[in-house]
Amino acid sequence: MALPAGGSAGDPESITQEQLVLSLNFVADAGQLMLESSSSVSEVVVRLRELLPALGLTGCSLDADLSSLVLSYWRPDLALPITTMRDVQVGSPLLHRLAGTSLLLDRLERGQISLAEATTRLAQLRNQPPPQRRFAWSALLLSVAGWVVFLYGPDPVTILVALAATLITFPIAPLVRRVHLAELAGTFLSALVLAAVPNLAYAAGVPVAVGPAVVGALFIYLPGRVLVSSVVDGLNNAPLSSLARGLQALVTAGTLAVGMLAGGALGTGLGIRYVPNTAAVPLALSALGAAIGILGVAIAWGMPRAQLLPAVAIGTGGWVVASLGSQLGTVSGWFVYAVAAGCVGAVGALTARLRDSAASIYTGVAILPLVPGFTLYQGMLALADGHTAAGIATLGAATVTSLAVAVGVAAGLALTTDVYQVRIRLPHRRR
Template sequence: MSSADGRAVSDADANRAVSLTLRVGELLLANGEGTENVTAAMLAIGRTYGLRRIEADVNLSALTLSLVRDDGRLPVTAERRVRRREPDFARLIALHELVDEVTGQRPSLAEAQRRLRELTGRAGVYPGWVVVTALALVSTSAAVLVGGGVVVALAAFLATALGDRAGAWLARRGVAEFFQLAVAAAVGTAAAVFMIWRQMPVQASAVVVGAVIALLPGRPLVACVQDGIAGEYVTATARLSEVVFIVAAVISGIGTMLTFAVKAGVSVTVNDAPAAPLSLAVPQLLGALGLGLTFAVALRVPPRHVPPAAFGSVAIWIVYVCLCWLKLPTVLATTAAAAVIGLLGSAYAHRVRVPPMVFVIPAIGPLLPGSELFRGMLKLSLGDVLGGSHYLIEALSIALGIGAGVILGIDLLRAMRRRDVTRRIRQAARRTRGY
């Protein structure tokens, strides 16, 4: 076994290379990268340091690297668990830069390990309070998008901030994330129920929609569809389960609070459920812009990349509204708008040499099905099982359409360019024809 420059690789160096490869793969996966890209990065690093016969197996919570030597020495198999997954797109960009540096400049193992330690020890791009505030402003922007006024926007901000802090308090005491999300959704619903009970002359339910959109799993959803389309079915199934549990937690919080409200005699009706107007008026454009901006900050996108992500959110809303004006079905319009932003985001990402998801994930915020989820749970709480199920299925269809559209847009750009825009991650697509 020899390195890229022809020198033999010692057992110690091989083990260090395996450790470096697994650590980079773990950080990529933990910070929101798709399975296909993580696998490609691991294989590229391993081969750079002379690990010629390696296989990488990437799952949602574990990575395995197997090294089979052709010189008679014992094979090596190592595994690393991903215990914490929290998207940090600034760190994701830095990791991709490190992978490019390793594969392009081929620094020594010691130097690569030093660079990785520096990267992981680096302070976050934003202070913690900025990220928490951005998450609350996501809810505020969504409330504006669906037609809420100043009072509703302020209520959405306070309810989301309170729900997030309640979730953090539960997390410090070891309570499962499912219940953290349920409590956060319940807090937003309680704020809306209180405003309806007090008969305040505002679109109170927009508070719930804003709080729900701040909790919906846009990044896991896109990664799930990406892995499924790439043929990583095990990981795609695991990611889908994650999405289902997150949505179930949000639904549980909304449903529990609405059920209590109905039982207490609060006159919550389907007419209270808002939907974003299909309009390009200033409030809707500002709401879409705010969603992209605040989602980008909440996902820790570096400041220089925040404006393109924010304007991508406006673009996806404009395309979606125009397609709806052409009488396209909601799911089809959502998928097509997501494909457009996937194409544009991928082109821009290729130009500035960062992962496409840095721009695409914040931009899909205006299309997330917060209103449909609230309408579904409201109808179920009022005893309309058929109507509630209809809205929940519509919400799921919209969510899957967003994921499929984003990946379609990225792959369209890949097909149109002579050189693979994703650094030749996928040499050729597999053809099974369904069997």
């Protein structure tokens, strides 16, 4: 069954009640899949509202948050409104589902496929595993190696210790689920292990750079994507999801910090002392590390191959902007990072516009080099070593930078949308 998809959906009353129910169910299923694939709520709502007129659902009420999605439609010939609801369970990012659903909606809106065919393909997409699923753990290890290079350079010992610590954390999440503990317990234990293993290796005489080993492994757990989604939702009139995402990012970061503090306390007990980090990796080397780190995370999150290189290029470019800006010395660090994040947001939106996809597919991984993970570690290590004032100041700087990055990405997305008068996708002229 093909519904009108063009400049007009035709006479809404010519669409039967059965067709209305099928359309509403499809939109609800598509929205549920996008939300559960870890997209921002506002981005999903905007995309679904663009689709509704093409399905003859002009005037349909749509409400969504992180736990549910509700659609309700009424017209004069209906005795009662037709309402459908979906429960939403947000989990790990599944970017192949987000990209596939976005493309499917575009094809349906253009009239290239029927609603029945779109419904069938959506069901197939829900059951489809990530394209590189068997490489997920290997991809995360590749990412960790890249982040160590990004922070410290290609030191084999430090890379191996970081990889060993990461391997130990892989069974933690399944174990936590099996014994029915809170997810945050797994986050804490992972951070504790990531901080403890390099410290123990150093105490045993292994010539490892403890900070880069800890933070390089920690990068894959940082909630940067969630924080950006919180700010984007806040700027797009989705306050409940914005608060929920913000609280999630805060609690996750706090749990990671406590785990690092425990590991840092172990390190200070073994004689490791707080030393402010002043070393700088050459830009070319840090950019290479950032590219490898982004690539590994993108593969692990199921990003389709067509989006991998653009995401890596956007993230690496954002880091180059931040690094060059930091060398000026006349501008505050948080402002430099905000500008770099703004570039990531703007280029991510443009890329999504050109490639018929959601901007969050690119920005969620591209911002990782800008997340101040090493600064956070330095602050927790200072607190563990008794340097309270230095620790608080360092953690304050990390917090300000994190917020600047999130706001910068959101501003880049919003500015691009305003300048080109588009949503965060390629609009198609209806014929």
